[in-house]
Amino acid sequence: MRKKEKVIIRKAHDYSPEIIKEIIQQGLEDFGLSSQIKGRITIKPNVVMAHPKIAPSAFTRAEFLDGLIDALTDGKNTSSKIVIAEKSGAGLPTARMFRHAGYPTLKKKHRIKLLPIEESRKATVSLQKGEVHTKITTAREIVDNDFLVYAPKLKSNVLSQGLSAAIKLNVGLLLDKERLWNHNHNLDKKIVDLLEVGYPDFIATDAVEICTGGNQLTQHGRHLGIILMATNPLAHDVVCAHIFHLDPKKIQHLSIAHDRGYGPLSLDDIEIEGDITLEEIQQKTKGLDLGMIRVDEADCNIRTIIGEPYCTGGCHGIFLDWLYMFKDRKPKLWKNMPDWTVVIGQHSGDVSASRLMVIGTCSKINGKVEARKRRKIRGCPPTHKKLVLLFFLKTGILNPLFRLDTTIDAYFFLFVSWLRRLVKGRL
Numbered sequence: 001m002r003k004k005e006k007v008i009i010r011k012a013h014d015y016s017p018e019i020i021k022e023i024i025q026q027g028l029e030d031f032g033l034s035s036q037i038k039g040r041i042t043i044k045p046n047v048v049m050a051h052p053k054i055a056p057s058a059f060t061r062a063e064f065l066d067g068l069i070d071a072l073t074d075g076k077n078t079s080s081k082i083v084i085a086e087k088s089g090a091g092l093p094t095a096r097m098f099r100h101a102g103y104p105t106l107k108k109k110h111r112i113k114l115l116p117i118e119e120s121r122k123a124t125v126s127l128q129k130g131e132v133h134t135k136i137t138t139a140r141e142i143v144d145n146d147f148l149v150y151a152p153k154l155k156s157n158v159l160s161q162g163l164s165a166a167i168k169l170n171v172g173l174l175l176d177k178e179r180l181w182n183h184n185h186n187l188d189k190k191i192v193d194l195l196e197v198g199y200p201d202f203i204a205t206d207a208v209e210i211c212t213g214g215n216q217l218t219q220h221g222r223h224l225g226i227i228l229m230a231t232n233p234l235a236h237d238v239v240c241a242h243i244f245h246l247d248p249k250k251i252q253h254l255s256i257a258h259d260r261g262y263g264p265l266s267l268d269d270i271e272i273e274g275d276i277t278l279e280e281i282q283q284k285t286k287g288l289d290l291g292m293i294r295v296d297e298a299d300c301n302i303r304t305i306i307g308e309p310y311c312t313g314g315c316h317g318i319f320l321d322w323l324y325m326f327k328d329r330k331p332k333l334w335k336n337m338p339d340w341t342v343v344i345g346q347h348s349g350d351v352s353a354s355r356l357m358v359i360g361t362c363s364k365i366n367g368k369v370e371a372r373k374r375r376k377i378r379g380c381p382p383t384h385k386k387l388v389l390l391f392f393l394k395t396g397i398l399n400p401l402f403r404l405d406t407t408i409d410a411y412f413f414l415f416v417s418w419l420r421r422l423v424k425g426r427l
């Protein structure tokens, strides 16, 4: 009989680092990994963005990492070299996001290094199975280590059919240019390509507070009170999909990973252990809004017309994500935005609108256009940062992310990060 992949789910009512340490230490023992934890240890969390006001929940919490590091070191000073490596969202300086996430406090307690991947020494790896990427460049510490730990945040994401867990975490291995390349209808294949480099030895997931229902950066947190542990990222993500009442077969990056032989797609091939059942968790997540709609179904007064291709991971998904920032952080404006009509993709038919915005390099209207104002934002896809800025400049709509402090982070501190890389010869 084929051996089942194991996923452990444990209750963790709050972010007490002591409890988290105990749970993860037990998990490491149960997976028979305790003796392998030595040498160069790399931890990859999710810090796509952190901000005390507008992105307070969508990242792996510092207290969780505190407990995780204690579990890896047994709370002692070991000779192991522990690095926390991450690349935050496109155009965001990771060092600043680490600061907003409270990670510098971890340095006071543990002998660790915080490593923004863009500022690291790099390694380029050729991929054998890649369909979008034939090679990727990331931090040496991701490629060359003795023990690789993934510490994702369990959250919903409209760019990846509702789920962001262990496999999706790999997008944060890439530098901005490579990250945005084929971040369109090919996103799911791209994510799976990265498993060849980003394949963890152990996964411990922060689902004490999950994050759902809106924009992947700004959505609100809600208590779930669990930690998931696994060694197979696909088995782990399949269980996460069921926690969100999603069918793993309909989550493209999971089904592609299964087809490429990375693991099971069915719960029949997964053994779930722990002190809480999947059914008990599903009771808690029943009726959870994951925000999974097509962008033209968004219930706000910007009208969106969609054309081909529909890029869930590209312009269509990113514009929905942009709209959700209002739902999350400026809910009054969500229903009261100026009446723009937005066209994304290649649309066949006439369009009549007072104000018209076309998003995406490939997007165009094959028909008659009547509009008082016409604007276009290019990119395949444009980044969140570009959409926030250009929407303001071209339409006057002020996205919740458009603030003085976020602007300083996204431009001044990005420049500071670039300077550090220049001085260290790591451009």
Ligand code: SF4
Binding pocket: 183, 184, 185, 308, 309, 310, 311, 313, 314, 315, 316, 344, 345, 359, 360, 361, 362, 363, 379, 380, 381
């Ligand atoms: S430019 Fe076209 S192909 Fe590229 S992400 Fe946008 S809609 Fe998709």
